[in-house]
Every structure is written in structure tokens, then in C-alpha cells.
Amino acid sequence: MVADPPLLNTQGVHQPYTPRLIVEVVTADGITGVGETYGDAKYLELARPFAERLKGHQVSDLNGLFTLADQVAVDRSRVENAVDVGGLRGVQTADKLRLSVVSAFEVACLDALGKALGLPVHALLGGKVRDAVEYSAYLFYKWAGHPEGVPAEKDDWGAAVDPAGVVEQARRFKERYGFTSFKLKGGVFPPDEEISAVRALAEAFPGHPLRLDPNGAWSVETSVKVARELRDVLEYLEDPALGTPAMAEVAERTGVPLATNMCVTTFAEIREAFTKGAVQVVLSDHHYWGGLRNTQQLAAVCRTFGVGVSMHSNTHLGISLAAMTHVAATVPDLHHACDSHYPWQSEDVLTERLTFEGGKVAVPDAPGLGVELDRERLAVLHRRWLDDDGALRDRDDAAAVRIADPEWVTPSMPRW
Numbered sequence: 001m002v003a004d005p006p007l008l009n010t011q012g013v014h015q016p017y018t019p020r021l022i023v024e025v026v027t028a029d030g031i032t033g034v035g036e037t038y039g040d041a042k043y044l045e046l047a048r049p050f051a052e053r054l055k056g057h058q059v060s061d062l063n064g065l066f067t068l069a070d071q072v073a074v075d076r077s078r079v080e081n082a083v084d085v086g087g088l089r090g091v092q093t094a095d096k097l098r099l100s101v102v103s104a105f106e107v108a109c110l111d112a113l114g115k116a117l118g119l120p121v122h123a124l125l126g127g128k129v130r131d132a133v134e135y136s137a138y139l140f141y142k143w144a145g146h147p148e149g150v151p152a153e154k155d156d157w158g159a160a161v162d163p164a165g166v167v168e169q170a171r172r173f174k175e176r177y178g179f180t181s182f183k184l185k186g187g188v189f190p191p192d193e194e195i196s197a198v199r200a201l202a203e204a205f206p207g208h209p210l211r212l213d214p215n216g217a218w219s220v221e222t223s224v225k226v227a228r229e230l231r232d233v234l235e236y237l238e239d240p241a242l243g244t245p246a247m248a249e250v251a252e253r254t255g256v257p258l259a260t261n262m263c264v265t266t267f268a269e270i271r272e273a274f275t276k277g278a279v280q281v282v283l284s285d286h287h288y289w290g291g292l293r294n295t296q297q298l299a300a301v302c303r304t305f306g307v308g309v310s311m312h313s314n315t316h317l318g319i320s321l322a323a324m325t326h327v328a329a330t331v332p333d334l335h336h337a338c339d340s341h342y343p344w345q346s347e348d349v350l351t352e353r354l355t356f357e358g359g360k361v362a363v364p365d366a367p368g369l370g371v372e373l374d375r376e377r378l379a380v381l382h383r384r385w386l387d388d389d390g391a392l393r394d395r396d397d398a399a400a401v402r403i404a405d406p407e408w409v410t411p412s413m414p415r416w
């Protein structure tokens with residue numbers, strides 16, 4: 001479990017620790033490869049039997065991973081009527097769960113294969129077309145600390161609950177990491193307040209690309225209003241409303257580009273969304289899409305339809321950032337900076353953290369992912385998971401708010 005600051009979203013607030021699953025494959029020759037994905041119980045339940053089936057499998061047989069995953073049963077009660085990560089990434093299905101698990105193993109196999117061949121992962125994916133991948137700062141409304149009585153790592157970011165706080169946070173992101181584009185997680189405060197925050201960012205950072213992402217918290221009418229008010233400063237609006245028909249209406253009525261990591265999360269959802277003009281940029285979460293090669297395939301489909309592609313992230317560690325960076329380096333038409341939670345994570349399982357210079361991560365050229373697992377750090381984070389009584393083993397952003405406000409109920413959507 002990895003320390004996470006009290007970041008606010010429309011469902012609640014991040015708990016002090018978030019579970020991540022670290023996967024390690026070992027070849028017959030003793031070469032190891034690492035991967036990372038979501039670590040809630042439902043992912044672990046699937047990863048264990050899946051790992052059993054992989055014994056004796058070739059690390060180069062990446063297509064075979066999907067066939068094997070289909071043989072692993074998913075507990076239907078885990079996915080029926082469930083929404084993933086507190087409802088922030090659309091409806092959960094057995095297939096999406098399987099793909100998220102496969103992604104960690106695919107990355108681990110690529111890491112091992114690259115080390116065996118002396119090639120970086122990007123070379124196994126066809127070769128990099130850029131030497132550094134650009135990321136945007138991922139701004140969050142944020143409390144100064146977790147609710148009283150909750151033991152957690154201290155962070156030095158302070159609170160951000162109004163436009164001035166958001167601008168200050170952005171300034172520090174720019175100073176520390178050189179980011180030049182900013183994504184604000186919205187859906188937290190009434191839309192007018194979030195419009196003011198984006199306006200304040202536009203004034204403080206003229207010409208910098210800005211995005212606002214309320215995770216589908218607005219009705220079509222609210223989305224249209226916000227889009228019209230911010231059209232002159234937004235690079236894109238991300239998931240203002242839930243679902244393809246609502247997104248299509250907002251796009252049609254405003255002409256403001258819409259991005260998504262909620263209404264297009266599988267290949268099956270592409271046809272309707274693209275035909276209706278519902279989205280102009282698809283943001284791949286490589287875990288959710290089933291790995292790096294599926295992300296490349298998504299990019300090819302987007303290119304075919306003239307739709308943009310980029311990547312978004314969730315709370316994650318350096319293995320996932322390295323994986324994102326390798327695949328992003330191979331996507332020819334990457335015209336929007338990817339977003340990453342990584343700067344919010346004070347902890348990692350790597351011997352050396354990845355760094356952002358000028359808002360970019362240099363594409364590693366060492367064999368495999370180019371990262372090394374720090375087993376001691378991993379053991380510390382694992383010990384925290386073992387010691388947890390179960391309260392934090394599944395991410396639950398509403399539970400974290402209820403500690404401060406017992407009356408809190410998860411808002412029904414659209415919230416505004």
C-alpha cells in the first residue's frame with residue numbers, strides 16, 4: 001500500500017494509502033521482469049490463479065496472456081453493478097478486470113524479454129519516435145491533511161480548495177517539475193467555482209494548455225454552460241457528462257473538444273462514440289486497456305478516425321510510469337501531454353525514482369523498462385498491506401470522507 005495525499009474528486013477523497021499490485025515474472029534463466037496494476041482485492045483474486053497458469057509459458061507469447069486470462073473465472077459479485085475506482089472510470093466488467101490484471105503481466109513479460117534481448121521495451125514495441133514524453137501537471141483540490149486521527153505520511157503541498165490554492169499548487173508543479181500544461185480534477189465544487197479556478201490558471205499561466213475533468217459529474221446543460229464559458233482557454237474538457245449520448249450532445253452544441261477515460265474504455269465502445277462524434281481525444285489507461293500493445297492498437301484506431309489519443313493515470317508507482325513512458329514514446333500522433341499522478345506519490349518501489357525535467361520523462365534506453373525493483377521498499381509497503389485490518393485494501397474515496405463527515409453520501413450523478 002502506497003501513501004496517497006487527501007486528493008478530492010467527485011466521489012470523495014483519496015484514503016491515506018492506496019493498494020497497488022506489483023507483479024514479478026522470473027524466466028527459466030533467472031531473468032526477472034516487473035509490472036504494476038491496481039491492487040484492490042478483486043484484482044489480487046484474479047492475479048493469483050492467473051500467475052499459476054503462467055508457469056512454463058514463454059515470456060514472448062504476449063497474445064497468449066489474453067487467452068489464459070479468459071480461462072480464469074471472475075467472481076461475478078465483484079463486478080455486477082460495480083463501478084470501478086469509486087465510479088471514476090465507468091462501469092466495471094469481468095473483461096475490464098481481466099485486462100487490468102493482464103496489463104501488469106504483459107509489462108513484466110516485456111521487461112524480462114527486453115532484459116534477455118538487451119533491448120528497451122520501446123524497441124520491442126516497434127521503436128521510439130521521441131526521446132522524451134511530455135506529461136501535464138495533474139492538479140487536485142486537496143485538503144491540507146487526512147482527517148484527524150488517521151495516521152498518514154505528511155505532505156508539503158498544503159490545502160487547495162479555491163482558485164488561489166489551485167494556482168499556487170500549479171506554480172509549485174511548474175517549479176518542481178517544469179510542467180507546462182495543467183489538468184484540474186473537477187466535479188468537487190459547484191461548477192462556477194471550478195470555472196473561476198480555470199480562469200485563474202489561465203491568467204496565471206497564459207498560453208498553457210488547460211484541462212478540466214469532473215468525471216461525469218455534470219448534466220448536459222451544465223456541461224454546455226461550462227464549455228461555453230471556458231472555450232477560449234481549454235485544450236479540452238474531460239468527461240464533463242456521463243455516457244456517449246450526453247458527451248455527443250455537449251460536443252455538438254459547443255464545439256469544445258472532449259476527452260475521455262470514462263465513456264470509451266474498451267474497443268467495443270469505440271464505434272458508437274466515434275460515429276456520434278462524442279469524443280475528440282481518448283485517454284488510455286494502459287492498465288485498463290489491457291497493456292501497452294492494446295494501447296498502441298487504440299492509438300491506431302484513433303488515428304484512423306481522426307480522433308486524438310493520449311494517456312491518463314491513477315495513483316501509481318514508477319513501474320507504471322516507466323511503462324506509460326515506453327508506450328507513449330512509440331505513438332506517432334501524440335499531440336496532448338499525458339497526465340500522471342506520480343508526483344503525488346512520495347513513495348516508490350524503485351531503487352531510483354523517475355524524474356520529470358521540463359515536464360518530460362526521458363525515455364529509458366536500458367534493457368527492459370530500465371527500472372530496478374527496490375526489494376526493501378517493496379517489503380515496507382507490503383508490510384503495511386499485511387498489517388492493515390482490511391479497511392484500506394480496497395480503494396474507497398467515500399469512506400475516507402465519512403471519517404471527517406459521517407453524514408457524507410456518495411453523490412448521485414449528475415451532481416450538478
Ligand SMILES: O=C([O-])C(=O)C[C@H](O)[C@@H](O)C(=O)[O-]
Nearest residue numbers: 009085088261312313314315
Ligand atoms: O482522469 C481521470 O478520470 C482519473 O485520473 C481518475 C482518477 O481516479 C482520479 O480522479 C482520482 O484518482 O481521483
Ligand SMILES: [Mg+2]
Nearest residue numbers: 213238239261
Ligand atoms: Mg478523466
